[in-house]
Amino acid sequence: MKKILLFGITFILFMLPFVYPGHSVSGETNSESEIDIGITPSEYLFDIENMKPGDWAPREIVVQNNGLKEFKYVTTVQNEGGSKKLFNELLLEIEDGNGEIYNGKLTDFKGISPRTLAPSSDEKLTFTIRFPEELGNDFQGLSSNFLIIFTAEGNNSGTDEETSGGVVGGDDSFSGGGSKLPVTATNMFTYLLIGAALVVAGGIVLLLYRIRRLDNKRV
Known part of the structure; x- marks a missing residue:
């Protein structure tokens, strides 16, 4: 037995x-690559279809160095279609363990300063999308698709890239005040x-x- x-x-x-x-x-x-960046979750960090003015949705993402060498990584956002009108109005906040890194419009985000990760280490970042409270009825039912891109680069050479998706849609009928939306990316x-x-x-x-x-x- x-x-x-x-x-x-x-x-x-x-x-x-x-x-x-x-x-x-x-x-x-498990990786034998010198530069190997990983993120969790890697599919969709945001998958929200019913945001209303004043709503916000915080999401945590873990960035990992799965390679053999230290690297510096940057994070950028790329519009992938849907309503450009909504994309231009959504707000983005990024925080690490020490506090705020970025706070402004999603369309104005040009990337964070390079961050260093040693081999076999990771760090947690919090991304929060806010649906501005002043947006009116003309944003009902609109949806925006975007990519959050993580690009790692070694000291000498070699790069690697991972992406996580974002889908944010406005509710078909705005009513009441905003609220924090639950995490749906698992x-x-x-x-x-x-x-x-x-x-x-x-x-x-x-x-x-x-x-x-x-x-x-x-x-």
Whole structure:
């Protein structure tokens, strides 16, 4: 029985680096690239369809150095379509652990000053999108799409880039005051993969246990 349990634990530990590639079990980097930037979440930092005047939505993103060398990275925003009228009015705030980095219009954001990350380290940034309180009914139902781009560059050479998407839409009917919107961007697929690996591991352990019991009965 102890051998069966040991096999199950070993299988789970073996699967973790594959279902969650951003980190290894031992704490060492899985990447052999000198410059390798990673971000979490990497798909959509913002996915909001019902913002009203006065609403704001804070989101946290983790920037990781998964490479072998120290790098400096910058962050920029790129309009990807939708309503340019809404994009030009949305407000952006960026904060790190020490306080505010940027506070102004999304369209005016030209990037943050280069930030340094050592290998196997990360830092957390908070991005907040605000729907200006003074916007009127002509912004109802409009939607803006944009990319948040993270570009890393080494001291000598080599670059890497990661992006996270943003979709912000105005509610079809404005009413009442603004409020903080809940976080909707999650690592759903990562959790599903981890859950699937655990189910498979449990099934294997149960199967081996039943085989062991049958062998004992035969004896």
